[in-house]
Amino acid sequence: MIDVQVFAGLKDFFSPKFQVEPVHSVAQLKAALEAQQPACSTLLSLCKFAVNEQFVSLAHPLHAHDRVAILPPSSGG
Amino acid sequence: MTELPYCPPLAEANLVAITEAPIDTNTLLAQAHHAEAGGIVLFSGIVRNHHAGRAVAYLEYEAFEALALPVMKEIVTKAIQQWSLSHAHCTHRIGRLEIGESAIVVVTAHAHRAAAYAANQFIMDSIKAEAPIWKNEFYVAGGSQWGR
Numbered sequence: 172m173i174d175v176q177v178f179a180g181l182k183d184f185f186s187p188k189f190q191v192e193p194v195h196s197v198a199q200l201k202a203a204l205e206a207q208q209p210a211c212s213t214l215l216s217l218c219k220f221a222v223n224e225q226f227v228s229l230a231h232p233l234h235a236h237d238r239v240a241i242l243p244p245s246s247g248g
Numbered sequence: 249m250t251e252l253p254y255c256p257p258l259a260e261a262n263l264v265a266i267t268e269a270p271i272d273t274n275t276l277l278a279q280a281h282h283a284e285a286g287g288i289v290l291f292s293g294i295v296r297n298h299h300a301g302r303a304v305a306y307l308e309y310e311a312f313e314a315l316a317l318p319v320m321k322e323i324v325t326k327a328i329q330q331w332s333l334s335h336a337h338c339t340h341r342i343g344r345l346e347i348g349e350s351a352i353v354v355v356t357a358h359a360h361r362a363a364a365y366a367a368n369q370f371i372m373d374s375i376k377a378e379a380p381i382w383k384n385e386f387y388v389a390g391g392s393q394w395g396r
Binding site: 176245 | 314315351381
């Protein structure tokens, strides 16, 4: 399984932490989440992704036990 | 001859912090004093009672600290190097904040004020844009909305 953590507005669509079956890449994970919550696709398209606490691109491969964080545009300060 | 106060080198300094506790602005200002610093700029971002025509009751901030802290540290370090600052620090608060409380404090010190101002604005702008930290506005009339 892959551990997923979401923040801010994404929590209106998903649990803050959940698990998904293994997929091959961050892009595949994003597509699966868009299919699950189509109304969230615009926000997902604006998000950055991190795997095991490192920023990654959509092409980044995923493996079992990876920890994915999905980060909406910052609004701190 | 007057003995100068001890000032730890920047490598020892605590450049950034994320805290649920109220930010101690006076202490952060005091830590910036340095014999070489002719100018200290302290910016404090305050929770205001309105946004886009709506009355705000309070804010809640959350952060992905595992990445927010390294991102903040990289930004502050870049500012120190770019402007040759004698001191720089940023603390961001998370959790529930009431109107009038400080959500973020950025302190910069330099021999001259122009660099202290410029570096402070760079740090503030960069952290707002890049650090994975988010605010949720809760309105007096009810409801809430994540910041954009």
